Amino acid sequence: MKKETQIISLGRDKKWTQGVINPPVYRASTMVFDTMEDLRFAAKNKANGEMFYGRRGGPTHFAFQAAIAELEGGVGTALYPSGSAAISNSLLSFLKAGDHLLMVDSAYEPTRDLCNKLLAGYGIETTYYDPMVGEGIEELIRPNTKVLFLESPGSITMEIQDVPTLSRIAHEHDIVVMLDNTWASPINSRPFEMGVDISIQAATKYIVGHSDVMMGTATANEKHWEQLRENSYLLGQCTSPDDVYLASRGLRTLGIRLAQHEQNALKVANWLNSRPEVDHLRHPAFETCPGHEFFKRDFSASNGLFSFVLKQGNQKSVTAFVENMQHFKMGFSWGGFESLILGVFGIDKLRTATKWDSSKPLIRLHIGLENVDDLIADLDAAFDRFNAELKLTAK
Numbered sequence: 239m240k241k242e243t244q245i246i247s248l249g250r251d252k253k254w255t256q257g258v259i260n261p262p263v264y265r266a267s268t269m270v271f272d273t274m275e276d277l278r279f280a281a282k283n284k285a286n287g288e289m290f291y292g293r294r295g296g297p298t299h300f301a302f303q304a305a306i307a308e309l310e311g312g313v314g315t316a317l318y319p320s321g322s323a324a325i326s327n328s329l330l331s332f333l334k335a336g337d338h339l340l341m342v343d344s345a346y347e348p349t350r351d352l353c354n355k356l357l358a359g360y361g362i363e364t365t366y367y368d369p370m371v372g373e374g375i376e377e378l379i380r381p382n383t384k385v386l387f388l389e390s391p392g393s394i395t396m397e398i399q400d401v402p403t404l405s406r407i408a409h410e411h412d413i414v415v416m417l418d419n420t421w422a423s424p425i426n427s428r429p430f431e432m433g434v435d436i437s438i439q440a441a442t443k444y445i446v447g448h449s450d451v452m453m454g455t456a457t458a459n460e461k462h463w464e465q466l467r468e469n470s471y472l473l474g475q476c477t478s479p480d481d482v483y484l485a486s487r488g489l490r491t492l493g494i495r496l497a498q499h500e501q502n503a504l505k506v507a508n509w510l511n512s513r514p515e516v517d518h519l520r521h522p523a524f525e526t527c528p529g530h531e532f533f534k535r536d537f538s539a540s541n542g543l544f545s546f547v548l549k550q551g552n553q554k555s556v557t558a559f560v561e562n563m564q565h566f567k568m569g570f571s572w573g574g575f576e577s578l579i580l581g582v583f584g585i586d587k588l589r590t591a592t593k594w595d596s597s598k599p600l601i602r603l604h605i606g607l608e609n610v611d612d613l614i615a616d617l618d619a620a621f622d623r624f625n626a627e628l629k630l631t632a633k
């Protein structure tokens with residue numbers, strides 16, 4: 239069965255929905271029991287979909303967790319109040335003082351900050367590695383290396399990693415492999431078939447899809463599920479059933495939304511590719527994106543998020559480009575129905591294992607569900623502003 243078909247029915251078990259189409263919102267902290275035997279049964283099965291106490295979740299959560307676990311291809315999914323919480327809790331569930339972490343150099347900026355600030359203070363050392371390192375990862379492994387963390391494609395610069403090779407080498411050294419799989423969403427890759435142990439989603443992005451909820455998921459395989467689940471529980475992680483309801487609702491249209499995001503983004507990317515001002519695209523479906531061959535092998539589709547690098551430009555001309563857009567809004571995050579634009583500066587300062595040439599400006603786009611001709615007209619006008627500003631600076 240194709241994933242677009244699966245998302246229509248996953249999690250809609252009658253024991254959670256009572257027969258209505260979407261799993262409803264069950265708001266609860268306390269669950270009451272008639273007998274000691276009932277209470278003992280709930281305690282014993284609290285991790286297997288029995289109502290026990292609000293922090294363990296209720297039917298709204300169970301339905302959504304079952305759907306994500308199945309789509310990602312793992313055995314269980316833990317929910318978190320943000321994608322960042324899913325990342326920090328996954329790492330904290332498997333690392334302790336004295337351990338060593340291998341973190342991809344193109345990681346989402348707050349993930350980097352977590353390593354440099356919080357984890358370093360807990361006595362967990364991080365080594366950053368080149369996303370394109372491939373088999374070279376082996377040289378970076380130490381006796382105390384416990385986790386290899388991947389993000390593919392990387393944030394902003396979009397390098398695609400050789401996930402199966404990295405996972406294989408990590409497992410030869412008993413290292414847990416975690417992947418920030420947000421860009422693929424739960425439907426455009428098969429992380430567990432590539433050897434990943436824990437697959438993380440910022441559900442805030444495409445799963446929710448409407449820019450109105452923060453949520454994270456971490457899905458584990460059989461070997462790592464209990465440790466992830468129980469340690470996240472100890473760290474007090476829980477999510478509002480109202481938010482989970484919205485995420486669950488968003489999931490139903492994920493397939494068709496992603497297909498349209500992809501189609502619009504490919505049109506915009508092709509148009510950008512023909513512009514004389516553009517140096518190259520950082521779009522996984524184009525050859526100029528490092529790791530493009532792994533995109534072709536490991537992903538079933540792309541989506542609306544990509545970057546492009548300009549041949550020249552400075553802060554002023556890039557500002558002229560990104561300000562005063564008609565349809566593209568300026569803002570962080572992505573994955574909603576709307577188009578977003580970001581001029582990203584200082585990338586070189588966020589890379590320590592690799593070099594980034596910041597003399598060529600980078601612009602990141604999230605292509606939304608607007609009519610793509612309107613979006614291209616918007617970008618066309620942006621290039622006019624950009625070129626006018628460049629001419630002024632040259633004078």
Ligand SMILES: *Cc1c(COP(=O)(O)O)cnc(C)c1O
Pocket residue numbers: 320321322323346389393418420421440441442443452453454571
């Ligand atoms: C947005 C994002 C996150 C963090 O998700 P939040 O819900 O904003 O905390 C993590 N990883 C990637 C790749 C993201 O784009």
